[in-house]
Amino acid sequence: MRKRLIWLPFVLFLAFVGLFASGLFQPDDRIIHSRLVGQPLPAFTLPAGASDRAALASAQLASGKPRLLNIFASWCVPCAAEAPQLMALKQAGVEIDAIAIRDARPDVDAFLKRYGNPYARIGLDARSGVQIALGSSGVPETFVIDGKGRIAYQHIGDIRADDVPMILDLLRHAR
Amino acid sequence: MRMVFALLLALFATPLAAQTALPPAPWADRQIPNAAQERKAKALMETIRCLTCQSQSIADSNASMAGDMRSQIRERIMAGEQPEAIRAWLVSRYGDWVSYEPTAAPILWPLWAAPLFLLALGLLLMRGQIKRRKGR
Numbered sequence: 007m008r009k010r011l012i013w014l015p016f017v018l019f020l021a022f023v024g025l026f027a028s029g030l031f032q033p034d035d036r037i038i039h040s041r042l043v044g045q046p047l048p049a050f051t052l053p054a055g056a057s058d059r060a061a062l063a064s065a066q067l068a069s070g071k072p073r074l075l076n077i078f079a080s081w082c083v084p085c086a087a088e089a090p091q092l093m094a095l096k097q098a099g100v101e102i103d104a105i106a107i108r109d110a111r112p113d114v115d116a117f118l119k120r121y122g123n124p125y126a127r128i129g130l131d132a133r134s135g136v137q138i139a140l141g142s143s144g145v146p147e148t149f150v151i152d153g154k155g156r157i158a159y160q161h162i163g164d165i166r167a168d169d170v171p172m173i174l175d176l177l178r179h180a181r
Numbered sequence: 182m183r184m185v186f187a188l189l190l191a192l193f194a195t196p197l198a199a200q201t202a203l204p205p206a207p208w209a210d211r212q213i214p215n216a217a218q219e220r221k222a223k224a225l226m227e228t229i230r231c232l233t234c235q236s237q238s239i240a241d242s243n244a245s246m247a248g249d250m251r252s253q254i255r256e257r258i259m260a261g262e263q264p265e266a267i268r269a270w271l272v273s274r275y276g277d278w279v280s281y282e283p284t285a286a287p288i289l290w291p292l293w294a295a296p297l298f299l300l301a302l303g304l305l306l307m308r309g310q311i312k313r314r315k316g317r
Contacts, residue, residue, distance in 0.1 A: 036235055041276050081202060108203045108245055133206045134249035141274035143232035144246070 040141030040160050047075075047155050048139040052129025055106040056114045062103055062129030068155025072180040073101040074173070075149040076125070077137060079109050080117035082145040088164035089121035095165075096124040098174060103127045107137050107145050148173070152180035205245070206252030213255055222255045225264040228281040229254070229271060238281060 042048070047064045054061040067075060076092060078085040096102055104125040106114050114128065131137055140149070142160070150159040150173065158180040165173065213219040223240065229250065231242040239247040239254075257267055271279050283289055 038232060038275055038278055041272075041274055108249070110203065113202070132203065133252060134246055135253060137246075138250060138253060138271075138274065143275070 037162050038143045039162070040143075040157070042141045043157050043160050045157060047149075047151065047157060048136075050129075050136045050139065052105065052131055052136060055104070055109060055111065055128035055130035056118055056123070056125075057111060058115075059123070059125060059128045062105065062127045064155070066127065067103065067151050068153070069101075070153045071101065072150065072152050072158070072177045073103065074177070075151050076102055076104040077107060077140070077142050077145055077147040077149075078104055079107045079145045080113040081109070082107075084164040085146045086117070086121050088146055088166075089124070091165040091167060091170055092124040093122050094167075094170055095173065098170075100174070100177060101126050103129075105129045105131050105136055107131050107134055150176045150180050203245075205248040208252040208255035208259075209248035210251075211255075213259055215259075218258050219255075221264050222251075222258045225258075225267060226251055226254055229268070230279050230281055232275065232279070 047067055049064045051063040052061060067073065074092075074095065092102060102124050104127070106128060109130060109132070111130065114130070118125075129136070140157075142149075144162070146164050148161040148165060149157050150161075152158045159176050161169065161173065213222060226240040227238050229239045231237045231239045231244055231247040231250075233244040233246050234242050237247075239250045254267055258264065268280055268282070277284060277286070283292065285293070
């Protein structure tokens with residue numbers, strides 16, 4: 007027993023080496039998903055975020071038809087990168103509403119003029135209040151909202167070209 | 182010399198387009214006039230984790246979202262909401278992850294039990310030693 011016990015520190019040492027090595031090679035998942043997926047959207051009413059689009063309220067999102075709610079900002083670089091994908095989704099017949107985070111109307115207008123405007127309605131969330139209520143942790147993010155106004159899916163980060171079929175599929179299933 | 186200058190310049194560089202141009206929310210960096218309320222808000226902010234800079238509390242972070250969260254917390258405390266209610270509201274959005282305050286959830290039972298276990302182990306080892314010394 008004693009003889010074997012003397013190896014214990016060495017075994018522990020090896021176990022720690024293994025633990026740290028696995029931590030080194032495993033990619034770190036720091037994405038924090040919203041706990042509201044599967045639940046109804048929290049109630050909110052926002053002023054208009056762009057001069058040629060209507061304002062946005064949560065009640066308008068329970069329209070009987072699945073739709074996308076895009077969280078973006080004119081100051082956010084990946085948001086500009088996902089603009090073509092949102093345009094493609096719009097052309098596929100998807101209705102997209104948006105919330106502009108910590109933004110000002112002239113800035114949003116300039117952003118949409120430059121990158122295109124795929125949005126039906128845009129709400130302005132100047133102090134991130136609705137973003138926090140949604141459990142969203144950054145820009146851009148895209149929520150799939152089902153016909154009853156429930157959050158069916160949360161996409162964190164920009165929508166890449168190869169995410170588009172997956173999102174169309176989710177929309178088809180989110181009745 | 183040129184290298185030193187370049188390094189000095191880098192000190193003053195700001196991350197490009199990582200933050201917004203809007204000024205911080207009204208209560209992000211301003212204390213509540215009522216000291217007792219400010220104490221409550223501060224204590225809560227120190228145990229809420231920043232979402233964009235994940236190793237800091239929102240009290241320590243300069244991220245714009247952390248500022249918005251601080252402002253929201255102060256406004257809600259001023260409106261009479263209890264800190265633990267605000268924490269629960271945030272946890273219902275972001276999960277336990279957002280709070281630095283350990284809970285009594287089953288997954289943390291080993292953590293709470295660890296001191297007792299180590300104390301018991303120590304006592305056991307001590308008893309062995311004392312016995313051996315007496316026997317000698």
